[in-house]
Amino acid sequence: MEYVRNAWYVAGWSSEFANDLSAVKILEDNIVIYRTSKGRVIAMEDRCPHRFLPLSMGKLIGDNLQCGYHGVTYNCEGHCVRIPGQKKIQKTLKVRTYPVFEQHDIVWIWMGDKSLADTSEIFDMPQFAQAGWEAHQGDAIHLTSNYLNVAENLVDPAHVSFVHPTTLGSSASEDVPVHFDTSGDAIVAWRWIRDSPPIGFFKEFPGYKTNVDRWHYYYLYPPSIAVIDFGSADSKEQIEENQRHLGTQLFALHFLTPVSSNRTIDRWMHLRNVAVGDETASSKINSMFKVAFAEDKQILEAIQEQEDHLQNQNPVHISIDKGSIAYRRRIADLIKSEAADNSTM
Ligand code: FES
Numbered sequence: 022m023e024y025v026r027n028a029w030y031v032a033g034w035s036s037e038f039a040n041d042l043s044a045v046k047i048l049e050d051n052i053v054i055y056r057t058s059k060g061r062v063i064a065m066e067d068r069c070p071h072r073f074l075p076l077s078m079g080k081l082i083g084d085n086l087q088c089g090y091h092g093v094t095y096n097c098e099g100h101c102v103r104i105p106g107q108k109k110i111q112k113t114l115k116v117r118t119y120p121v122f123e124q125h126d127i128v129w130i131w132m133g134d135k136s137l138a139d140t141s142e143i144f145d146m147p148q149f150a151q152a153g154w155e156a157h158q159g160d161a162i163h164l165t166s167n168y169l170n171v172a173e174n175l176v177d178p179a180h181v182s183f184v185h186p187t188t189l190g191s192s193a194s195e196d197v198p199v200h201f202d203t204s205g206d207a208i209v210a211w212r213w214i215r216d217s218p219p220i221g222f223f224k225e226f227p228g229y230k231t232n233v234d235r236w237h238y239y240y241l242y243p244p245s246i247a248v249i250d251f252g253s254a255d256s257k258e259q260i261e262e263n264q265r266h267l268g269t270q271l272f273a274l275h276f277l278t279p280v281s282s283n284r285t286i287d288r289w290m291h292l293r294n295v296a297v298g299d300e301t302a303s304s305k306i307n308s309m310f311k312v313a314f315a316e317d318k319q320i321l322e323a324i325q326e327q328e329d330h331l332q333n334q335n336p337v338h339i340s341i342d343k344g345s346i347a348y349r350r351r352i353a354d355l356i357k358s359e360a361a362d363n364s365t366m
């Protein structure tokens with residue numbers, strides 16, 4: 022399958038990598054990742070150019086990586102520095118390295134043309150640094166599902182009433198229309214449910230007892246990041262659409278790592294302006310998310326199983342699909358323009 026390669030993807034949480042060798046697969050590339058003695062993260066193609074043994078089966082000698090078959094050794098730039106039994110180092114023994122960068126306890130990896138890797142383009146949100154906000158890392162969900170289907174689920178407020186009735190949605194929102202904006206960097210789908218009883222989440226945080234105005238804004242940044250802004254405010258306050266920060270607001274962030282055509286890792290975390298500094302609240306919120314995301318996993322894996330057996334059948338679109346249609350078009354265009362750039366190089 023083809024992927025958008027000129028993008029920063031999440032290789033893992035910072036805590037996933039230590040001064041030893043981890044084998045990961047991203048966009049079908051096998052990659053070995055390790056930290057140097059000084060803590061710098063190195064990512065290299067997980068294949069020795071000599072006879073193709075995965076380098077993750079070798080070992081670290083200082084900060085260099087020694088292949089486990091004949092001991093050919095590579096430095097952090099992927100250059101060969103030792104060939105046991107021979108003095109001359111051959112230039113052809115070179116391993117591809119990937120640009121990596123750590124930000125907000127996440128290791129980001131650039132999968133495409135190295136000359137285009139710009140760390141200032143890595144996903145960020147001002148709330149990470151703002152007082153009154155708390156960021157909390159969640160978990161990594163391994164899905165047997167194509168990442169496009171996972172991403173589609175993250176620009177789709179309409180499924181919430183049916184898939185997440187106890188945590189994120191309720192039947193009160195089943196027929197509320199969804200709005201779309203496909204003109205910016207992010208594809209946005211949203212809806213408001215005015216003056217209705219609070220859903221599970223907001224009954225607990227901060228503990229609304231009377232009717233609330235509730236919103237769900239899904240921002241999907243192609244190729245693989247989604248920010249879901251959802252919250253509630255007391256209906257009596259009648260907040261405007263752009264005053265959401267005045268209510269209880271949570272951002273669920275999803276970083277999708279496409280592994281292969283039917284495997285995706287969704288690392289999720291949240292930012293919130295309620296119960297800041299409250300560890301118990303963090304773990305309670307995480308467990309609610311876990312319930313909800315397990316519900317999505319079940320749906321997405323069942324769909325994948327169907328897709329694996331489909332022949333020449335395409336989904337039938339309805340009006341709530343505007344976000345996902347725009348997303349798939351954007352992905353196809355990005356892949357096409359990368360291919361065109363490569364052919365002129
Ligand atoms: S396969 Fe790596 S040194 Fe021979």
Ligand SMILES: [Fe+2]
Pocket residue numbers: 174180181184185313317
């Ligand atoms: Fe969902």
